[in-house]
Amino acid sequence: MKPTLVLVGRPNVGKSTLFNRLTRSRDALVADIPGLTRDRHYGHGRIGHRPFLAVDTGGFEPLVKDGIVHEMARQAEAAIAEADALLFIVDGRTGLTPQDKVIADLLRRSGRPLHLVVNKAEGMDRAVVGAEFHELGCGEPRVISAAHGDGVNELIDLVLEAFPDEEEQKGDQLSGPPGIRLAIAGRPNVGKSTLINTLLGEDRVIAFDMPGTTRDAIEIEFEKNGRQYTLIDTAGLRRKGKVFETIEKFSVIKTLQAIEEANVVVLMLDASQDISDQDAHIAGFIIEAGRALVIAVNKWDAVDAYRRERIKIDIERKLNFLGFARVHYISALHGQGIGGVLGSVDKAYAAAMAKLTTPKLTRALLAVVEKQGPPRHGLFRPKLRYAHQGGSNPPIIVIHGNALDQIPDSYTRYLERSFLDIFKLQGTPLQIRFKSSTNPFDKK
Numbered sequence: 001m002k003p004t005l006v007l008v009g010r011p012n013v014g015k016s017t018l019f020n021r022l023t024r025s026r027d028a029l030v031a032d033i034p035g036l037t038r039d040r041h042y043g044h045g046r047i048g049h050r051p052f053l054a055v056d057t058g059g060f061e062p063l064v065k066d067g068i069v070h071e072m073a074r075q076a077e078a079a080i081a082e083a084d085a086l087l088f089i090v091d092g093r094t095g096l097t098p099q100d101k102v103i104a105d106l107l108r109r110s111g112r113p114l115h116l117v118v119n120k121a122e123g124m125d126r127a128v129v130g131a132e133f134h135e136l137g138c139g140e141p142r143v144i145s146a147a148h149g150d151g152v153n154e155l156i157d158l159v160l161e162a163f164p165d166e167e168e169q170k171g172d173q174l175s176g177p178p179g180i181r182l183a184i185a186g187r188p189n190v191g192k193s194t195l196i197n198t199l200l201g202e203d204r205v206i207a208f209d210m211p212g213t214t215r216d217a218i219e220i221e222f223e224k225n226g227r228q229y230t231l232i233d234t235a236g237l238r239r240k241g242k243v244f245e246t247i248e249k250f251s252v253i254k255t256l257q258a259i260e261e262a263n264v265v266v267l268m269l270d271a272s273q274d275i276s277d278q279d280a281h282i283a284g285f286i287i288e289a290g291r292a293l294v295i296a297v298n299k300w301d302a303v304d305a306y307r308r309e310r311i312k313i314d315i316e317r318k319l320n321f322l323g324f325a326r327v328h329y330i331s332a333l334h335g336q337g338i339g340g341v342l343g344s345v346d347k348a349y350a351a352a353m354a355k356l357t358t359p360k361l362t363r364a365l366l367a368v369v370e371k372q373g374p375p376r377h378g379l380f381r382p383k384l385r386y387a388h389q390g391g392s393n394p395p396i397i398v399i400h401g402n403a404l405d406q407i408p409d410s411y412t413r414y415l416e417r418s419f420l421d422i423f424k425l426q427g428t429p430l431q432i433r434f435k436s437s438t439n440p441f442d443k444k
C-alpha cells in the first residue's frame with residue numbers, strides 16, 4: 001500500500017508550498033486533461049521509485065472551538081488518525097511559537113510516526129535554525145526550504161525508509177487472493193453500502209478478513225457468475241448478522257487508498273443529485289491513479305424522466321474526462337443493473353491487463369501516424385518509429401523515435417484515443433510515454 005504522508009502545521013508555515021512540490025511530478029501527467037478539476041489537498045507524489053499519497057491539512061488551529069476553522073481542525077484530526085507518517089511543519093524564520101507546542105502535543109498523542117520539519121531555511125545554517133525546535137520533543141528537526149527544494153528529497157527518503165518499497169509491494173499483491181480487485185467509490189450517501197450488500201448478499205462471500213491493524217484495508221472475497229472478486233473497502237465495513245454496515249464516516253484517505261489498491265473502480269453517482277465537486281474530485285483521483293473505471297448512476301428507481309435527462313447532461317458536462325468509462329443506470333436498493341456493472345468491470349479489467357505485442361503496437365502506431373502525422377516543430381518533425389508495452393493497469397505504451405519531446409499534448413491525446421480504439425480497450429485509461437533516441441549525428 002502506498003504510504004500516506006499528512007502535512008500538519010499552523011497557518012502560513014509553508015504546507016501548501018511543500019505539498020505542491022511533492023505532487024508536481026504527478027501533476028505533469030494529468031495536468032492537460034480537459035475538464036479535470038484537482039483537489040488541492042490530496043495528491044500523488046513520487047520520489048525516485050517510491051510513490052506516496054500526500055495530504056495537506058490546511059491551516060490547523062486546534063484551539064478554535066467553532067466555525068469553519070474548527071471544522072477544518074476536525075478534518076485535520078481525522079487525517080492525522082489515518083496517516084502513515086506525519087510531517088509537522090514549523091517556520092524556521094518565525095521561530096518556535098506557543099501554537100506549535102499545542103500542535104506538537106496533539107501529534108505526539110496520536111501515536112503516528114512523526115517527523116519535525118523546519119521550513120523556510122534557505123541560506124541559513126541548518127544546525128542553528130533547527131536548535132530551538134528540539135524542545136518540541138518531536139525528534140530530530142529536519143531543516144528544509146519548501147520554496148527552493150533544499151532538503152526535501154532527503155526528508156521524504158527518510159520518511160519513506162520505514163515502508164516497503166514498490167517491488168516488495170508488487171510481490172505482496174501477487175500472493176494475494178485471485179480475481180479482480182474492486183473498489184466502490186463515491187461520496188457519502190450515494191448508496192455504496194447498499195450496493196455492497198446487494199453484491200455480497202445471498203452468501204456469496206468467501207472470506208471476510210478483519211484487518212490486522214487499523215491501517216490494513218478490509219478485503220472481502222466474493223464470487224458471482226463463476227468469477228472471483230476482491231472488494232476493497234473504502235470506509236470500515238463491519239458485518240452485522242447478514243448485512244454489512246459502515247462503521248466510519250466517509251473518509252477521503254480511505255477512498256484514495258482503496259482506489260490505489262484496486263484494479264477496477266466503480267464510481268457511484270446519485271441520480272437524484274447534481275454532480276458535485278466531491279464527485280469530480282473522486283473522479284480525478286481515479287484518473288490520477290490510472291485505474292480502470294465503471295460508472296454506476298444509482299437511485300435510478302427514484303427519479304423521473306426529467307432528472308434522468310438532467311443527470312446525463314450533467315455527467316457529460318462535468319465529468320467529460322471520464323469518456324472512456326461505461327455508464328450504467330442502476331438501483332442498488334432493488335438490485336437492478338448490477339449484472340451489467342459487473343460485466344463492464346470484467347471488460348474494463350481485461351482491457352487494463354491487455355497484453356499488446358511490439359509488432360502489433362508498431363503496426364498500429366504507423367497506421368495512426370500515416371492517417372495524421374505530428375505537427376512540425378521549427379525545423380523538426382517528430383518521427384515516431386516503433387512502440388512497445390511498458391506496463392499494464394493502466395496499459396503504458398512506450399513510443400520510440402526522434403524529437404518526441406516536441407509532440408504537443410493534443411497529439412498525445414490523439415494517439416491515446418487511437419490505441420484505445422484500435423485495440424478495443426473499453427474502460428481503462430492508457431498512458432503514452434515517449435523515448436527519443438539520441439541523434440547519432442548530433443555529436444559530429
Ligand SMILES: Nc1nc2c(ncn2[C@@H]2O[C@H](COP(=O)(O)OP(=O)(O)OP(=O)(O)O)[C@@H](O)[C@H]2O)c(=O)[nH]1
Nearest residue numbers: 011012013014015016017058059120145146147148
Ligand atoms: N522563504 C520561504 N518562504 C516560504 C517557503 N515555503 C513557503 N514560503 C512562504 O510562506 C508563505 C505561506 O506558504 P503556504 O505554503 O501558503 O503556507 P501554508 O502553511 O499552506 O498556509 P495555510 O494555507 O494558511 O495553512 C507563502 O508566502 C510562501 O511563499 C520557504 O521554503 N522559504
Ligand SMILES: Nc1nc2c(ncn2[C@@H]2O[C@H](COP(=O)(O)OP(=O)(O)OP(=O)(O)O)[C@@H](O)[C@H]2O)c(=O)[nH]1
Nearest residue numbers: 188189190191192193194246298299302331332333
Ligand atoms: N431509491 C433508492 N435509494 C437508495 C438506493 N441505494 C441506496 N439508497 C438509499 O440511499 C441512502 C444511502 O445509502 P447507503 O448505502 O447508506 O450510502 P453510502 O454511500 O454507503 O453512504 P455512507 O455509508 O455514508 O458512505 C439510504 O437511505 C439508502 O436506502 C437506490 O438504488 N434507490
